[in-house]
Every structure is written in structure tokens, then in C-alpha cells.
Amino acid sequence: MQMQTVQQNIVHSGIQSKADKSPVTVADYGSQILVSLALMMEVSGPFSLVAEEDSEELRKDGAEEILEEITDLVNETLVDDGSYSMSFSKEGILSAIDNGKSEGGPTGRHWVLDPIDGTKGFVRGDQYAIALALLDEGKVVLGVLACPNLPLSSISNPNGSSSGDRIGALFSATIDCGAEVESLDGSPPQKISVCSIDNPVNASFFESYESAHSMHDLTSSIAEKLGVQAPPVRIDSQAKYGALARGDGAIYLRFPHKGYREKIWDHAAGSIVVTEAGGIVTDAAGSNLDFSQGRFLDLDTGIIATNTQLMPSLLKAVQDAIKEKNHAASLL
Numbered sequence: 001m002q003m004q005t006v007q008q009n010i011v012h013s014g015i016q017s018k019a020d021k022s023p024v025t026v027a028d029y030g031s032q033i034l035v036s037l038a039l040m041m042e043v044s045g046p047f048s049l050v051a052e053e054d055s056e057e058l059r060k061d062g063a064e065e066i067l068e069e070i071t072d073l074v075n076e077t078l079v080d081d082g083s084y085s086m087s088f089s090k091e092g093i094l095s096a097i098d099n100g101k102s103e104g105g106p107t108g109r110h111w112v113l114d115p116i117d118g119t120k121g122f123v124r125g126d127q128y129a130i131a132l133a134l135l136d137e138g139k140v141v142l143g144v145l146a147c148p149n150l151p152l153s154s155i156s157n158p159n160g161s162s163s164g165d166r167i168g169a170l171f172s173a174t175i176d177c178g179a180e181v182e183s184l185d186g187s188p189p190q191k192i193s194v195c196s197i198d199n200p201v202n203a204s205f206f207e208s209y210e211s212a213h214s215m216h217d218l219t220s221s222i223a224e225k226l227g228v229q230a231p232p233v234r235i236d237s238q239a240k241y242g243a244l245a246r247g248d249g250a251i252y253l254r255f256p257h258k259g260y261r262e263k264i265w266d267h268a269a270g271s272i273v274v275t276e277a278g279g280i281v282t283d284a285a286g287s288n289l290d291f292s293q294g295r296f297l298d299l300d301t302g303i304i305a306t307n308t309q310l311m312p313s314l315l316k317a318v319q320d321a322i323k324e325k326n327h328a329a330s331l332l
């Protein structure tokens with residue numbers, strides 16, 4: 001079944017809350033099973049997958065209905081697609097989800113999967129992404145970002161078809177080979193690159209739709225320091241990295257509230273798409289993201305991305321705004 005159809009038909013019974021209170025749906029689990037199945041069938045050699053979801057919630061009392069929904073969804077999708085003639089039992093579904101429990105790390109090859117990134121956007125009917133990356137010796141070497149609700153050419157065509165733009169974009173990047181975008185039904189890939197804006201007055205910036213995921217007050221003070229005139233473009237998921245990589249906007253800012261630890265599957269695919277499109281992705285101290293430390297990304301304060309021209313002034317604005325915020329907090 002197509003992801004867009006699952007999104008349109010999602011019902012309350014298909015949405016659960018995880019231990020950290022974040023939502024997870026039949027589609028997150030179903031996508032994790034189907035992508036990991038395809039990887040296992042197609043990739044030879046040792047297999048290691050670091051994926052977001054696990055079966056813990058589904059093994060609890062009261063989860064029988066959602067487990068049945070996932071099993072039906074996965075089996076129907078396998079029949080519709082026809083690539084693999086197999087079906088899953090409920091127990092098989094639980095163990096397939098747990099194929100994603102690898103810890104990753106600095107040695108060997110590890111696939112990194114966010115089966116639905118931006119689950120809150122998915123449930124709201126907005127943007128989301130399926131994000132897959134490959135780590136080799138701790139470095140991201142490949143990234144694929146499927147954004148089923150993103151206009152194919154530019155976010156400035158929000159109504160897609162009415163403006164002649166198709167909906168659905170698949171970004172991909174390979175280390176040292178550049179980044180590309182194509183339609184989800186396989187139009188010829190087009191090379192993409194970040195915008196070449198060098199005056200922040202002409203820049204626009206992306207951030208999370210959810211203020212719980214990124215501090216909108218801090219980003220607005222950074223934008224003010226830079227002289228950015230345009231209002232923030234708030235969209236869910238790593239679709240932000242894809243949109244930045246093809247120049248729909250100039251800057252991506254992400255500043256989670258204190259205590260939150262970023263996970264590698266939320267940034268691996270998106271960051272290589274941006275860097276291979278000529279952009280830079282760092283933490284608030286200007287350091288590259290380190291994907292070699294396991295399931296978490298340990299970094300300084302936040303994540304910022306932009307082109308090479310704007311990065312020095314962006315970094316300064318970020319550091320000044322953080323200093324001011326910390327100073328104000330120390331006076332309370």
C-alpha cells in the first residue's frame with residue numbers, strides 16, 4: 001500500500017504513544033519492517049541496522065489490535081508490490097522490527113533508518129520523510145530521503161499540481177558524488193545544489209513545525225541578528241534538509257530544549273544530502289556531526305546548516321544569541 005494512502009487512512013487506533021511520549025503509528029512500524037526486509041534481501045554480506053522503532057510497546061497488553069493492523073498492512077503491501085512472495089505472522093512482525101537494534105559505532109558498515117521521520121507531521125497530514133543512510137567506519141557515505149508530500153521542484157509551489165509541480169521528492173547522495181532529486185515514480189535524477197545567497201537579508205530559514213522540537217524564540221533571535229527578513233519556514237522532518245539542499249531556502253536551524261539527545265537516524269540521510277549539495281552541517285560550536293558514537297549524536301547545543309558563504313556569519317549569530325540567552329537565564 002502506498003505511504004500516502006496509509007497517511008490519508010490513519011485512524012486513532014493506529015497511533016500509540018512511546019515511553020518518551022512521542023507518537024508512533026502502524027506506518028512507522030510497517031515502514032521499518034518493509035525497508036529492512038528489502039535491505040536484507042538485496043544487500044550481501046554482514047547486516048547491521050540501526051533503526052528507530054522496536055517491539056517493546058507492541059508486546060504489552062492492549063497492543064493486540066495495533067499489532068494486527070501492522071501485520072495486515074505489511075502483508076497487504078507485500079502482495080500489492082509483488083517483489084517478495086512472503087508473509088509475516090504477528091510473532092514474525094515483532095522479531096522483524098527488532099532487526100533494527102544495532103548500536104552502530106565507529107567500525108564496520110551500518111544502515112541507519114528512520115522509517116517515518118516527522119511522525120507528528122505524518123499524523124497531521126503534513127510533511128514527513130523516510131530516511132535511510134549507510135555508515136562506513138563511522139562516516140555517512142550514502143543517504144536517501146523520500147519525501148512523499150514535498151513538491152518535486154520547490155517548496156514555493158505548495159499546491160504542487162495546480163502550479164504544475166508534482167508532489168513527492170526522492171533525494172539521494174553518495175559521498176564525493178553529489179546529491180540528486182527525482183520523483184517517487186522514477187523521473188530522471190537531477191543534480192541539486194544549495195543556494196548561493198551570500199547576504200542574510202535575502203535568506204530564509206527552515207525550522208521544526210513543532211516548538212517542542214526546537215526553540216522558536218532562540219531561532220528568531222538568531223534570524224534577527226543576521227538581518228533575515230523572511231518569516232521562518234516551519235515544516236516537519238528531514239524534508240527540511242532536502243529542501244535546503246536544492247536551494248528552496250538558505251538556512252536550517254534546530255535547537256532542541258535542554259536535556260534532549262539527538263539520534264543518528266534523524267540527521268544521517270539529511271546531512272549527507274546537504275553536504276553533497278555543497279552545504280555545511282555543524283553543531284552550534286561549528287563542529288561536524290559525529291555519527292560514529294552509537295545511536296545518539298552527542299553535540300554542542302544545536303544543529304545548523306547553510307551554504308559556505310553564510311556559515312561564518314550564521315555561526316557568529318548563533319553563538320551570540322546563545323550567550324545572550326544563557327546570560328538572561330542566569331539573571332533569573
Ligand SMILES: Nc1ncnc2c1ncn2[C@@H]1O[C@H](COP(=O)(O)O)[C@@H](OP(=O)(O)O)[C@H]1O
Nearest residue numbers: 116117118119120208212213236237256260266
Ligand atoms: N523533545 C524533542 N526535542 C527535539 N527533537 C525531538 C523531540 N522529541 C522528538 N524529537 C525528534 O524530532 C524528530 C522530528 O523532527 P522535526 O521537528 O524536524 O520534524 C522526531 O523524529 P520522529 O518523528 O522520527 O520520531 C524525533 O526524533
Ligand SMILES: [Mg+2]
Nearest residue numbers: 022023052119
Ligand atoms: Mg519517533
Ligand SMILES: [Mg+2]
Nearest residue numbers: 114117118266
Ligand atoms: Mg525522526
Ligand SMILES: [Mg+2]
Nearest residue numbers: 052114116117
Ligand atoms: Mg521516526
